[in-house]
Amino acid sequence: MNLRDLRYFVALADTKHFGKAAERCYVSQPTLSAQIKKLENYLGVQLIERQPRKVTLTETGAKIVPLARRMLQESDEIIALARNEHDPLSGKLNVALIPTIGPYLLPLVMRRLRKQLPRLKLMLYEYQTQPLLEKLRAGDIELGILALPVALDGLDVRQLYDEAFTVAVPNNSELAKKANVKVDDLNGETVLLLEDGHCLRDQALDVCSRVNAKESEDYRATSLETLRQMVAAGLGITLLPELATRGPFGSGQGLTVKTFTRPVPSRTIGAVWRKSSSRGEAIKAICDVLETAMKESKK
Amino acid sequence: MNLRDLRYFVALADTKHFGKAAERCYVSQPTLSAQIKKLENYLGVQLIERQPRKVTLTETGAKIVPLARRMLQESDEIIALARNEHDPLSGKLNVALIPTIGPYLLPLVMRRLRKQLPRLKLMLYEYQTQPLLEKLRAGDIELGILALPVALDGLDVRQLYDEAFTVAVPNNSELAKKANVKVDDLNGETVLLLEDGHCLRDQALDVCSRVNAKESEDYRATSLETLRQMVAAGLGITLLPELATRGPFGSGQGLTVKTFTRPVPSRTIGAVWRKSSSRGEAIKAICDVLETAMKESKK
DNA sequence: TCACCTCCATAGGCTCTGCCTATGGAATAG
DNA sequence: CTATTCCATAGGCAGAGCCTATGGAGGTGA
Known part of the structure; x- marks a missing residue:
């Protein structure tokens, strides 16, 4: 499991659309699709319900989104902190x-x-x-x-x-x-x-x-x-x-x-x-x- | 920046020894050394002071350890949550x-x-x-x-x-x-x-x-x-x-x-x-x- | 009904990353 | 001086992430 996959997942949770989430993450739709599938396999649960023309979170997916979102925020905090400390x-x-x-x-x-x-x-x-x-x-x-x-x-x-x-x-x-x-x-x-x-x-x-x-x-x-x-x-x-x-x-x-x-x-x-x-x-x-x-x- | 690098960094912060941290993470010492160096380059700050026979955290490194530790905990929480939800x-x-x-x-x-x-x-x-x-x-x-x-x-x-x-x-x-x-x-x-x-x-x-x-x-x-x-x-x-x-x-x-x-x-x-x-x-x-x-x- | 479009998944190939072993350099101990 | 410890560097290999191309399903409009 890596931060990039979580970023893809959160983007998908926000947009409810594989193509738009891919755009938001500056990757192609098949990449995002495959990485989210990989994340689901890794965790052993389905995070996304894929209906024709409609993407929804599963119950498990909905529970994991806030955790993932928090992790990404903390990642950004680390980067911001390092940026602040960068000045010798x-x-x-x-x-x-x-x-x-x-x-x-x-x-x-x-x-x-x-x-x-x-x-x-x-x-x-x-x-x-x-x-x-x-x-x-x-x-x-x-x-x-x-x-x-x-x-x-x-x-x-x-x-x-x-x-x-x-x-x-x-x-x-x-x-x-x-x-x-x-x-x-x-x-x-x-x-x-x-x-x-x-x-x-x-x-x-x-x-x-x-x-x-x-x-x-x-x-x-x-x-x-x-x-x-x-x-x-x-x-x-x-x-x-x-x-x-x-x-x-x-x-x-x-x-x-x-x-x-x-x-x-x-x-x-x-x-x-x-x-x-x-x-x-x-x-x-x-x-x-x-x-x-x-x-x-x-x- | 990825979770694995953070895991290596936290292990090093805990052990204050590249070799022991590598063992703890089940990788070789050069791998751990290179990944931490890569993390430092990515963040643009030095996290570790490398003295002969002595490893200490820089001030910046000490600030980042708790954030990294929290991220790793949340990662573990996601996995635990998924494991709990795994039962259909x-x-x-x-x-x-x-x-x-x-x-x-x-x-x-x-x-x-x-x-x-x-x-x-x-x-x-x-x-x-x-x-x-x-x-x-x-x-x-x-x-x-x-x-x-x-x-x-x-x-x-x-x-x-x-x-x-x-x-x-x-x-x-x-x-x-x-x-x-x-x-x-x-x-x-x-x-x-x-x-x-x-x-x-x-x-x-x-x-x-x-x-x-x-x-x-x-x-x-x-x-x-x-x-x-x-x-x-x-x-x-x-x-x-x-x-x-x-x-x-x-x-x-x-x-x-x-x-x-x-x-x-x-x-x-x-x-x-x-x-x-x-x-x-x-x-x-x-x-x-x-x-x-x-x-x-x-x- | 058919043609076209949208949308996600799959396939194949390429580049990059993470990892290993081997080795080097510096410092320390005996 | 030699041997050991400890971290860094070098080179090579396997796997992961990414791209483009394409397929399949479903929906829409004429």
């Missing part, structure tokens, strides 16, 4: 960002994303790098925005922008008085870091290992905001991503943010997604927006 | 009888019909011959029980039984005192008849035309029961079908029923149905029951 730039997309990016990047780009991709509904999540990658591989999210490099098995990657590190110091520190800070100036300083699990920790450690700055043995923070407050309280200095020092997050209230002289330590922010993802076009479009926004934001 | 001796059958047969025949045969054809639901109607034939040809009823002969264009016929006429006379009439009545004894009598439209009228007139009995010019009746009461009131005599004189309908209360000597005037009762009817077997079964019942009832 529409529908939901689950996106996760790491905590040292999300709160600082999104205010810069959300308006632009909404304007340029109005039919995309971004569902936003915040995970540290490791759980982010797990959920990405599990299919729970479709796109991750994080600091590179990460292990790429099964994933595609695209670099979006480089982000400089800055140094946040207490207002009364010697470094606060310098016009510019060199990495060597961190020598001997106590550096406050995020706890394990945040990749920013490892990135800061990497920078600090080039000089004799050591990590605080007494304090670790769970967020950049906590780090900021510990610096303002004079407990040490820390490295902050540049985006995390813009606007309300910059110098003030016991804390001064300094940029490094060249070579500026930095991290690369990128996007990762499954190679097998069906949302390649939407992902590309989002990345384009992010990359453009960050380029223009550096002017 | 089950389901409804619209049967019409003429008024001079229905009330007298059915009490004799309904128990037997119920017992021998328990799954047939007889919907019973009463029409005079002409409207009965119209509704039969229109498809509103499927079987008519009436007095023959009738015009048979497009119809099949079967004789069921012969029914003798009797004569009903007032108790105080000379005919009431005769042991048996001959047709010639009606000579000079005033005969009460049914109004136009009842074939029994024409049949009685045919019998009366052989002798000089004349129809009452003052009275016509709309039913056999009315006829009976007019005879009891002494307004004339009438011819009654034999079945209409059995049990509570026989002699009594001012009226005597007499049988004719040979050659007994009679009418033939038969069944008619459309040649194109799909209910041949049920119709045959009913006629068998009626015919047997009447044969045995004559002993």
Whole structure:
């Protein structure tokens, strides 16, 4: 039994005339006749009573027409639904960002994303790098925005922008008085870091290992905001991503943010997604927006 | 798009494994793979995300699964419904009888019909011959029980039984005192008849035309029961079908029923149905029951 | 009554679809 | 590195759907 045979049958039920039903279905009358006969044989019941010049439904046929009609409607629904979903730039997309990016990047780009991709509904999540990658591989999210490099098995990657590190110091520190800070100036300083699990920790450690700055043995923070407050309280200095020092997050209230002289330590922010993802076009479009926004934001 | 492809897709959605889905559908894995690919192409959307060793639904695929599942259920419902209707001796059958047969025949045969054809639901109607034939040809009823002969264009016929006429006379009439009545004894009598439209009228007139009995010019009746009461009131005599004189309908209360000597005037009762009817077997079964019942009832 | 028309069914041939087996490519495990 | 798993691709075959041509039954009109 197939949908086409049901379509023929319903057309015949509506028209009560083999020739007109065939026309309606864009096939020849013998085709329609044979297919309906085949349907009757398959079901083992007579659906149509064939009088000279008069076609009527049998009782069984009359019972089956509404069911067949419903099936055809649902078939049309599936096609309509697929048509609606066809636009690669529409529908939901689950996106996760790491905590040292999300709160600082999104205010810069959300308006632009909404304007340029109005039919995309971004569902936003915040995970540290490791759980982010797990959920990405599990299919729970479709796109991750994080600091590179990460292990790429099964994933595609695209670099979006480089982000400089800055140094946040207490207002009364010697470094606060310098016009510019060199990495060597961190020598001997106590550096406050995020706890394990945040990749920013490892990135800061990497920078600090080039000089004799050591990590605080007494304090670790769970967020950049906590780090900021510990610096303002004079407990040490820390490295902050540049985006995390813009606007309300910059110098003030016991804390001064300094940029490094060249070579500026930095991290690369990128996007990762499954190679097998069906949302390649939407992902590309989002990345384009992010990359453009960050380029223009550096002017 | 066809039901088989949808069945493959739903199996894959359930198993998340091409090989297992193929097994479930009793086809090879490449077949299932290719058909699902074809479905995706037809709909223009990706339904399945194909990771190494891992199959997941896309968002669109997840939306389409419940619709597909419902369609397959309805397909199964159609097949189940057809299977239930397959029994030629089950389901409804619209049967019409003429008024001079229905009330007298059915009490004799309904128990037997119920017992021998328990799954047939007889919907019973009463029409005079002409409207009965119209509704039969229109498809509103499927079987008519009436007095023959009738015009048979497009119809099949079967004789069921012969029914003798009797004569009903007032108790105080000379005919009431005769042991048996001959047709010639009606000579000079005033005969009460049914109004136009009842074939029994024409049949009685045919019998009366052989002798000089004349129809009452003052009275016509709309039913056999009315006829009976007019005879009891002494307004004339009438011819009654034999079945209409059995049990509570026989002699009594001012009226005597007499049988004719040979050659007994009679009418033939038969069944008619459309040649194109799909209910041949049920119709045959009913006629068998009626015919047997009447044969045995004559002993 | 005959000729013509309408209407559905049947027959024969062609194209397309669904299916199989065989094989390839990618990824994973030992 | 080899073996296994898993899905996709390739090539060939049988069956299904479709067409045109035709037949048979019934109805209509002259």
